[in-house]
Amino acid sequence: INVPSKYGAxxxxxxxxxxxGALNQNSRAAAEKEAIKxxxxGGRNAPCVVAAWVRNGCIxxxxxxSGNKWKAFPGVKEPGLAEAEALRKCQASGYSQCTIFAPEGCSMPQY
Structure with missing residues (x-):
């Protein structure tokens, strides 16, 4: 069975x-392009750069x-684990007040 991959960014x-962000795109390039868009x-927040992408998984x-600066930490994992991974990265980097900024979204193959 050929099941095409799905991508998110x-x-x-x-x-x-x-x-x-973007989910359920047919290629990494399409996911990255849609996430930037x-x-x-519409150009009001340019320039944006891709910070993370996923193939057949969740983000x-x-x-x-830290001080008066905020930083984002993406987590990329299988379903149900991306938020925990993002929080783990935040805490491991020594940042405080780590909270989920963008809830888990998944790009999974459709059977």
């Missing part, structure tokens, strides 16, 4: 922190605080 503007909101983003 998350993009962010490194200066503003505004972000956007969603992030940039979530946690944010944490």
């Amino acid at each position: 998350w993009a962010t503007n490194l200066k503003t922190g505004i972000s956007g 969603t992030c940039e909101k 979530a983003v946690a944010q944490g605080k």
Whole structure:
């Protein structure tokens, strides 16, 4: 059985922190392009860069605080584990107030 892969991506503007994502795309390139498009909101938030991508899995983003700066930490895992991975990365980096910023979204093959 040939089941095509599905891709997702998350993009962010490194200066503003505004972000956007895409799920269930047919290629990594399509997922990254759609995530950037969603992030940039018609050019008002350009430039955005891809911060994480996933193939046949899930992605979530946690944010944490260090001093007066916030940083995002993407987690890419199988279903049900992406949020925990994002929080683990945040905490392991020494940031405080780690919380889920973008809940888990999955891009899984359709049978």
